[in-house]
Amino acid sequence: MAPPQYQVVKDLLEEDGKVIGYRTRYSIYTKLGLSTQIGNLIQIGKNEVRPEFKRGKYKISFFASAKA
Numbered sequence: 665m666a667p668p669q670y671q672v673v674k675d676l677l678e679e680d681g682k683v684i685g686y687r688t689r690y691s692i693y694t695k696l697g698l699s700t701q702i703g704n705l706i707q708i709g710k711n712e713v714r715p716e717f718k719r720g721k722y723k724i725s726f727f728a729s730a731k732a
Contacts, residue, residue: 672722673706685710686729 669691670677677685691706693699706722709729716725 666721669706669722672719673708673724676708676710676724685726 670687673687677683677687685708687706688709689707690699690703691708694702704722706724708724708726710726711729713726713728716723718724
């Protein structure tokens, strides 16, 4: 059994217990019950944008989140 999607990208979302990014768009729709499809794209909003890359079966892409 594969790990939950969150566990696959946890190191990109948290640092020393502090939230530094969040899953968004298509990667969160299933969790919210807005879709029943399970895709292989995980999109992450962060202040620091990185090039997309693959991790296992997932393609991980980034976009700039709004700064408060």
